Amino acid sequence: MEDEGVVAAHTADGAVFAGLAERYRWELRVHCYRMxxxxxxxxxxxxxxxxxxWRYRGSFQGRSTFRAWLYRIATNSCLDFLDRRPRQPTPDTAGAAAEVGWLQPFPDRLLEPMADQDAEPETVIVARETIELAFLVAIQYLPPRQRAVLILRDVLGWSAAETGELLEMSVAAVKSALQRARPVLRAYLPHRDAGQAPAQMPAPTGQERELLRRFMAVHERADIAGFAQLLSEDVRLSMPPLPYFFAGRAEVVGFAAHALGPESPLHQGRWRGVAVWANRQPAMxxxxxxxxxxxxQAQVLNVLRVEDGRIVEITAFQPEVFDAFGLPATLS
Known part of the structure; x- marks a missing residue:
């Protein structure tokens, strides 16, 4: 792969270079999304x-893999972007998604390479706990360089030396940044019961599929009582980029009753749901x-986080995100 990368990087043939670089587009997209x-x-x-x-292809000398070289460019591009547009979530001890106004969902259909048998083994499966919305929210509380270190070390499994080379940091500085980043991440991740491991497998569970089916059914009927039965006691609802956040079953059910009840302009409308999957989570x-x-008409994309057979979090996105999921703007 390194020899192929050197050849591609030093060719004047754009098609040859693009053919190799495109193999990594899907995972570079995930990396930039996490950042x-x-x-x-x-x-x-x-x-x-x-x-x-392509512009700086002559700088690739083959001392690292072509993939690592692309990750270096992608990471620095993200750091440059965040330097130009600094942003920080409003501090919130609950780590509410409502505090990250730029948050968007990621379609599951784009999480894996399209039948690429040459993909490196560690890149074939995107672990669920590193792509869920809760993780994406929590990691946004880290300063950009700490965020990059944590992603490279704890998510991608790079060594401290490899991470330091990519970010032009000493190994000691990488270790220090990681030590500072981990407690912040833990503080903003959802609390899990003792002994409850994060979900490792990307495949939807039968429980999630059934809960999504029930969620769609009660939504189409505007069945507020049925909706309440699906929720955990400490469920949360947020609507990025809108600054609305509801915590607890009573608040969430109250909002649903207000949004869909007789006094709402939506009450006389008829709903239809389409099941999709975002960030390894069920969504409607x-x-x-x-x-x-x-x-x-496209109205909302609800992404659900499910634990112990109940919905513990709903993140409701505007219809502008439909296009990324290949969803039409209207249904007949």
Whole structure:
């Protein structure tokens, strides 16, 4: 692979170079997404990464793998972006997604390479606990360089020496940054019961599929009582980029009753749900057809976090995210 990378990096043939670089687009997109928390921005930064790689291809000498060289460019592109546009979530001890206004979901269909048999083994499966929305929210509380260190070391499994070379940091500085980053991440990740391990497998569970089916059914019926039965006592609801956040079953059910009840302009509409998967989590794309309208219009994408057979978190996104999921703007 290194020899192939050297050849591709020193060719004037753009098609040859692109053919090799494109193998890594999917994982570079995930990497940029973890760094930024925004799918749209990650798409832009991946494109910038590949353009930079082509422009500076002569700098690749084969001392590292071609993949590691691309990660270096992608990471520095993200750090440059965050330096130009510094942002920090509003401190919140609960780590609420509402505090990360730029948060966007990531379609599961883009989490794996498309039948790429040459993909390196450690890149084939994106571990669920490192792509869930809760992780994405928590990691946004880290300063960008600490975030990069934690992703490279704890998510991608790079050594301290490899991480230091990529970020132009000493091994001691890498270790120090990681020691500072880990407690912050733990503080903002959702609390898990003792002995409860994070989900390792990317495949949806039968329990999640059944809960999603029930969630879609009660949503289409505007069944507030049925909706309440699906929720944990400490469920949370947020709506990035809107600054709305509801904590606890009573608050979430109260909001649902207000949004869908008789006093709401949505009450007379008819809902239809489409099941999708985002960030290794079940999700429903909600469409609404108002009286007299011929089509169902895209309304909301609800991403669910499920624990012990209950919904513990709902993150509701605006319909602008539908396009990334290959979802239409209307249904007939």
């Amino acid at each position: 930024l928390g925004s799918f749209d921005e990650a798409e832009d930064l991946v494109q910038e990464t590949l353009l930079r790689a 794309a909600g469409y609404l057809r108002q009286p007299g309208e011929p089509f169902y």
